[in-house]
């Protein structure tokens with residue numbers, strides 16, 4: 412048996428698509444410029460699959476500022492890790508501004524959100540500690556959990572009885588600290604973590620709380636400060652995490668927490684200690700972006716108005732769009748097998764609508780979920796064209812939408 416034998420099979424993640432050298436359902440080749448329009452297979456499509464919540468990817472002021480900054484620095488700047496030669500006063504200033512925005516004592520930058528989650532959680536959780544994680548948490552949190560030397564327990568998605576029963580069991584025979592891990596806005600379904608109850612349980616059982624608010628950061632609350640701030644609970648969050656790859660339309664991530672905790676992470680998060688620091692171009696432009704996000708109440712208002720138009724239009728057609736309070740629009744469609752989902756995607760793309768879909772275990776068996784991300788930049792025309800295309804798909808493919816109306820999503 413050779414190590415590479417598996418590469419000739421259709422095993423592994425998305426193995427069927429890999430075996431077919433697929434560029435349609437996986438790895439579609441798209442126009443690199445993000446926006447509400449994209450080009451796929453030579454066809455102009457309305458883009459609903461990028462997390463460009465505030466439309467900042469097309470923001471002219473940011474683009475002009477980036478062009479100025481790009482002239483100032485080589486791509487390599489600064490070289491080395493923050494610990495050795497890659498630290499600058501600009502990194503420090505940006506961290507201070509982010510600490511202020513997230514209402515925490517201190518903050519630390521990471522090069523990617525994924526690396527930030529991995530580094531933050533794995534640096535804090537030791538052998539005697541336990542992670543209690545929402546089952547539907549993003550891969551970065553699951554990977555961080557598997558990488559941490561402690562124990563872990565997974566609670567049913569947003570189910571407070573399940574969370575409490577795990578916390579109770581742990582406290583019976585507790586040997587170390589406990590970290591509850593959840594997303595703020597769940598990025599696939601668009602529902603919000605039940606933070607009011609999670610915060611109560613965390614206090615009752617003497618645990619700490621990490622929230623990865625990748626999809627809430629810059630998006631939720633009028634101020635853009637995120638999901639905890641939306642609930643008025645920012646002060647109850649022990650470690651607040653955001654990425655710049657979504658509403659901020661850049662690259663990087665940030666953990667914000669009390670100073671002593673951030674200092675610990677700074678010296679112990681291996682994904683940052685042993686990696687080159689965030690490039691200057693991003694650091695400098697992110698300061699500008701942060702200002703725009705802070706003053707972005709009208710963009711957030713427009714994004715939520717667009718989300719409402721899209722959700723109600725699809726609901727009027729009979730589609731189940733769940734009850735998520737974030738802009739993320741999850742469209743649930745009954746599908747006994749993957750083929751129905753593939754047909755829907757093919758038909759929508761033919762009609763000029765670019766979307767992606769997910770199946771079990773993100774959603775219950777027998778259901779396919781399509782995720783649309785309304786942004787501040789989508790126009791009424793684009794929203795109406797999309798609703799029309801969903802009506803065509805419903806009729807052409809004879810979708811029996813009633814069958815999941817009452818399903819427990």
Ligand SMILES: Cc1ncc(COP(=O)(O)O)c(C=O)c1O
Nearest residue numbers: 523524525549551598625654656
């Ligand atoms: C909830 C969540 N956390 C973390 C990440 C990773 O962020 P990044 O793309 O900045 O590495 C993502 C990205 O998909 C995400 O959705």
